[in-house]
Amino acid sequence: MKELSRKEREKLRRREAIIDAAEQIIGEHGFNSATMEEIAEKAELGKGTLYLHFKSKVSIYLAICERGSRLLNQEMAKVLTKDLSGLKMVENIGHVYLKFIQKNPIYFSAFNYYESILDMEEYSNSPIVEKCEENASEAMTFIVRSLQVGMQDGSIKDTIDPKELGLIIWAASKGVMHMAFMKHNVKYHKFMDEIEFSFESLIQNFIHLIGSGIEK
Numbered sequence: 001m002k003e004l005s006r007k008e009r010e011k012l013r014r015r016e017a018i019i020d021a022a023e024q025i026i027g028e029h030g031f032n033s034a035t036m037e038e039i040a041e042k043a044e045l046g047k048g049t050l051y052l053h054f055k056s057k058v059s060i061y062l063a064i065c066e067r068g069s070r071l072l073n074q075e076m077a078k079v080l081t082k083d084l085s086g087l088k089m090v091e092n093i094g095h096v097y098l099k100f101i102q103k104n105p106i107y108f109s110a111f112n113y114y115e116s117i118l119d120m121e122e123y124s125n126s127p128i129v130e131k132c133e134e135n136a137s138e139a140m141t142f143i144v145r146s147l148q149v150g151m152q153d154g155s156i157k158d159t160i161d162p163k164e165l166g167l168i169i170w171a172a173s174k175g176v177m178h179m180a181f182m183k184h185n186v187k188y189h190k191f192m193d194e195i196e197f198s199f200e201s202l203i204q205n206f207i208h209l210i211g212s213g214i215e216k
Contacts, residue, residue, distance in 0.1 A: 015053050018043045019067060022060045027106045031061060031113065058117070062128045065114040068107030069135035072100050076142045086150020087215055093146055094173065094207040101177050102199055108177055140166055150214070157216045169210060176206045 004012065021042035026034045036057055040050040054060045079092045101108045114132050123129050143166040150156030160168075180202050 011053075014043075014045065014049070015063075018045065018050060018053055018060065019063050023064055023106050026061065026064070026109075031057070031109070059126075059128065061110055061113055062123075062126070062132065064106065065110035066128055066131050066135065068104060068110055069132060069139065072097065072107070073135055073138050073142070075100060076139060080142060080145060085153055085155040086146050086148070087155035087211060089146035089149060090143070090156070090169070090214065091207055091211050093143060094169075094210065095203070097173060098177065098203045098207070102180075102203070105181065108181065112178075140170060143169060147214075150216075154216055156214050165214065172206070172210070176202060 018039065022034070022039045025038045025042055028034075029038070034057065036050060037047060039057075039060065040047045043050065054063065075096045076093050079089055079096060082089075082092070084092065114129070117123050118129075144162050147156060147162040147165055151158040151162060180199050
């Protein structure tokens with residue numbers, strides 16, 4: 001790999017510092033309330049310098065999405081290197097994903113925002129959007145691969161195509177996370193007041209349900 005020049009390293013350092021600052025500001029105030037001025041101040045940069053790296057708050061949020069999905073994939077990839085049955089791989093990947101989101105809610109919000117703008121023409125050729133899409137595709141590959149391993153070693157039912165099953169698990173995981181975050185939000189369905197659950201219990205019960213459902 002080509003070694004970066006001093007100027008390139010400094011540019012990268014500033015870019016990462018901006019993303020760090022944006023994670024804090026958006027995490028505290030929310031995406032709509034956060035401003036470019038606050039992010040620049042937190043990063044200890046002039047507003048002009050900030051705009052040299054990111055043209056808008058949206059582009060920064062997408063950079064947060066890319067970072068989060070990349071870090072999550074790094075953790076998920078480790079599961080596939082372990083000597084586990086396919087079923088255990090699926091369960092471990094589930095724990096990695098759900099605990100990662102619990103620890104980094106800003107990334108879950110960024111993931112959802114990214115998905116909300118996918119059909120907007122202005123972002124169709126964005127390099128950062130393409131990178132986010134590559135990361136999402138890689139994450140799905142990890143899930144599908146673990147399902148394939150399980151179908152081969154006999155720990156997972158082979159009655160559903162692994163790609164379709166992976167999509168079901170992905171979608172269900174997002175729904176569980178959304179419901180967990182709603183419980184901590186001011187606005188949520190009133191029926192949730194009648195259900196006692198913790199973030200941890202929701203995670204454990206969901207993973208157990210998925211595991212028992214696909215186990216052969």
